[in-house]
Amino acid sequence: QQQVKQSPQSLIVQKGGISIINCAYENTAFDYFPWYQQFPGKGPALLIAIRPDVSEKKEGRFTISFNKSAKQFSLHIMDSQPGDSATYFCAASGGSNYKLTFGKGTLLTVNP
């Protein structure tokens, strides 16, 4: 059972455009939602994270939007740059279990 569903699988955006990646979760016990960025040959690196007591969190060009009632959250990358080309994973954890449950990932390509 996939507890975190991520879409799209792949995304191509022009430089300067907005990249949007969406995730939906099922487990209402989840209360920590991080996004990870992974470059080829590297491990995932934490990009930004949100807890459900806020509906939006912004760090530089990266914004998480969170909709608790819909059990959905999304990552927006403003002014996308070729250096943002990577695989992005949403994740969730909470309840009595500290493990991170990851989405399947989105391969983002930003064309120059």
Add this chain to the structure above:
Amino acid sequence: KAGVTQTPRYLIKTRGQQVTLSCSPISGHRSVSWYQQTPGQGLQFLFEYFSETQRNKGNFPGRFSGRQFSNSRSEMNVSTLELGDSALYLCASSFTSGYYNEQFFGPGTRLTVL
């Protein structure tokens, strides 16, 4: 401060063999988690160790095991390797256990089972 290191980076084994992977967390970090990454299943949680005790375990068969030493370094072992065990095995460390603590991932060990 040095990041999470994993050894070896690449490994080729044949079916039926066993393998041991090593992870050295960031200095001062006491929690180590292991994940399996495959194209089909994505990132899946294997287990977490904190202060030499397994705190959480994912849905993997008993062939997958791990341990943590007093210096927080961790090893995972896979016995009786199957073709489907081919994957990138990632180790992540955090200062303490708990899901609000940022996990720092290592570069992974690429295991190929022939």
